[in-house]
Amino acid sequence: MSQERGTWSASQTTLDKANKVMEAAAASGDLYRNGLGMIASENIVSPMVQKIVASDLHGRYAEGLPGKRYYQGCDDFDTIESVGIELAKSVFNAPFANIQSTSGTVSNIAALKALAKPGDAITAVSTADGGHISHARMGAVGLRDLNLSTYPWNEERMEPDLDGGQ
Helix, strand or coil, X not given: CCCCCCCCCCCHHHHHHHHHHHHHHHHCCHHHHHCCCCCHHHCCCCHHHHHHHCCHHHHCCCCEECCEXXXXXXXXXXXXXXXXXXXXXXXXXXXXXXXXXXXXHHHHHHHHHHXXXXXXXXXXXXXXXXXXXXXXXXXXXXXXXXXXEEECEECCCCEECHHHCC
């Protein structure tokens, strides 16, 4: 590193590490180029979506709703989100839509709260076989005090093995 004020240059070690990261990032798409990923949050996005995600929008906050944000400088988010809301309202013929993302766990807690009472029995693919973590006793299922039966995944048939349930 140069001692001259305002200048910096990477060492060969730093460049080697950066190249290793770039190679790993390039290789990360192999699963999706050569197989079918089944995790919804890891789907392949279109080139247009990639372009938007690569913009400065990806690392900024836009908490709140359009026109009612907690941070300044969210006009572009308001525009984008408003377009999405109007499209969702139209597609689902709904008077209101919220298109803000939420985690799978939070979504599953909401579904279990709406559809199951404490003590109800549910079934799920076991977490060891790729089931969602919220379907484990230590996740949303346990939080809701549900009786869980798990099933292993039958790789040949690509479906839960209903004869192998616990």
